Amino acid sequence: GEDVEQSLFLSVREGDSSVINCTYTDSSSTYLYWYKQEPGAGLQLLTYIFSNMDMKQDQRLTVLLNKKDKHLSLRIADTQTGDSAIYFCAETSRDYKLSFGAGTTVTVRA
Amino acid sequence: SQTIHQWPATLVQPVGSPLSLECTVEGTSNPNLYWYRQAAGRGLQLLFYSVGIGQISSEVPQNLSASRPQDRQFILSSKKLLLSDSGFYLCAWRTSTGELFFGEGSRLTVL
Numbered sequence: 001g002e003d004v005e006q007s008l009f010l011s012v013r014e015g016d017s018s019v020i021n022c023t024y025t026d027s028s029s030t031y032l033y034w035y036k037q038e039p040g041a042g043l044q045l046l047t048y049i050f051s052n053m054d055m056k057q058d059q060r061l062t063v064l065l066n067k068k069d070k071h072l073s074l075r076i077a078d079t080q081t082g083d084s085a086i087y088f089c090a091e092t093s094r095d096y097k098l099s100f101g102a103g104t105t106v107t108v109r110a
Numbered sequence: 111s112q113t114i115h116q117w118p119a120t121l122v123q124p125v126g127s128p129l130s131l132e133c134t135v136e137g138t139s140n141p142n143l144y145w146y147r148q149a150a151g152r153g154l155q156l157l158f159y160s161v162g163i164g165q166i167s168s169e170v171p172q173n174l175s176a177s178r179p180q181d182r183q184f185i186l187s188s189k190k191l192l193l194s195d196s197g198f199y200l201c202a203w204r205t206s207t208g209e210l211f212f213g214e215g216s217r218l219t220v221l
Contacts, residue, residue, distance in 0.1 A: 031209075033210075035210075040217075042214045042215045045210070045211065048207075048209060088154065090210075098204075099156075100146075100153050101153055
């Protein structure tokens, strides 16, 4: 969506770290999310961060939030072939709606 | 635990034919329900959302309609499909913290 922007592609070598970036426009965003979509499947919620937090870590995933710059990133440590997927950034600031970015296609090469 | 089901998973329909995609949620009551469309190589576009039985909000003008005849049932319909209706349709329900849980999707090809 036009409120959330992401780069479209990322290629990373197996074992390296992946960093996926996202910017959003709504300064009243309350929650920000990262979803993963594998080929032909629905979206799976990976993690989310509340807007009053700067960082959240969950195993290999680290989410960083720079609220001043409206910038969100997802770092995947020790990237594996199973991490190849499309990753969507999303935000919600209104009662019922989430706005999604266009998705970043992550390709993990051996 | 909550689960969400969509069907059919795959559909090939001729232009001008009707459409009905169904979504049901189990394990929760009075969920907020959503229909999204994902066109090939693109992000998710919110089509409809519903906060209760008979309550439908449309996000974009289009050839599609939605209905919510029961608390945990959400239906996406069209009377006459267009080529541009092809895409991957995703139903979702929302938790109180705003997380969306998605169904497995329905891939529609209009020929």
